[in-house]
Amino acid sequence: MTANNALTGTGGMRQPVHKDITFHHPICPFYFIANIVLSDFTIENGATEFWLGSHADTTSADQVPCNEETKVRQQVPGDPSCNVLPELVERRRQIRPPIQAQCSKGDIMIRDLRTWHAGMPNHSKDDRLMVAVGYQAPWYPNHSQRLFLPVQHANFFMAHGGQPVEIRANLLEADEMSHLWRNYDFTFEPSINNDKRNQSKL
Ligand SMILES: O=C(O)CCC(=O)C(=O)O
Ligand SMILES: [Fe+2]
Structure with missing residues (x-):
């Protein structure tokens, strides 16, 4: 169980497209996240970006391999980091572009852990709050999380x-x-490209 809060006043930073997975994951459903939404989610306040359908045929080979600087916990260089390879993100965009899931306080979003997604910039004046509860299949061996x-x-x-x-x-x-x-550090990146892309759609 954890929480994801998109804080106000964070200068338009967004997360890279990623999976919340830093290991060679099964290619069948083994884990889902229930995101419990504690604020209304809008484009302006950073409704989460989801790449629908991406879970269906993704493998850990889609993730950027970690190195000495980026490895986390027990990882060794070469293990998958969370982030999806940028060229695969662009290829997927041609097939099915991402959406930002707009929803209301009290809604629950359920997603396969393998689904690509990203935290988005919060341009509003209030923090945007969400709880995440992970449910693992009972057959999935997990001795450490x-x-x-x-x-x-x-x-x-x-x-x-x-x-x-x-x-x-x-x-x-x-x-x-x-x-x-x-401690769980995430890399953030300027959302300028994304904002430009959205503007070009308007
Ligand atoms: O807060 C969000 O909208 C998503 C955050 C997220 O995906 C993460 O921190 O792993
Ligand atoms: Fe995430």
Whole structure:
């Protein structure tokens, strides 16, 4: 579980087109994200860009290989980074260009984790807020991606609301939580090309 907040006043920066995946992923559905929208999403405030259908035949070979400088966590150079190769992005644009998903506070967007997407610039005066909850197939072996939850609330979190869902979490004492620091840097890039492209459509 995480959150994606497109902050106001960030000078028109956007994310590169990417998948939230830094490993050689299966080529069948294995993981989906439920994005819970906490603000109305508009083009102006940075509704997420989605490349619909891109999940259907993408492989990790579509991703830019990482190097010593860009590798994250346990990666070794050559492993896939999140970003999709720019030439493949341009080729896909000719087949099916991206959309920005405009939606209302309270909506939930569900996407296959393999779907190409990008955070967009927020030109409005308010922050744009969203929560992301990941659901993995029970057959998918994952021994390292864990949520960290306070043990004093374990009964609440583990009750599952009657659903057949296993919460993949490490339960920690309060003092252990305070030592946790999960840093996840993203590269951002100016959105000028994108803005020009949108303007040429108007
Ligand atoms: O906030 C968004 O619209 C998307 C952000 C995103 O894709 C990410 O941070 O991985
Ligand atoms: Fe993402």
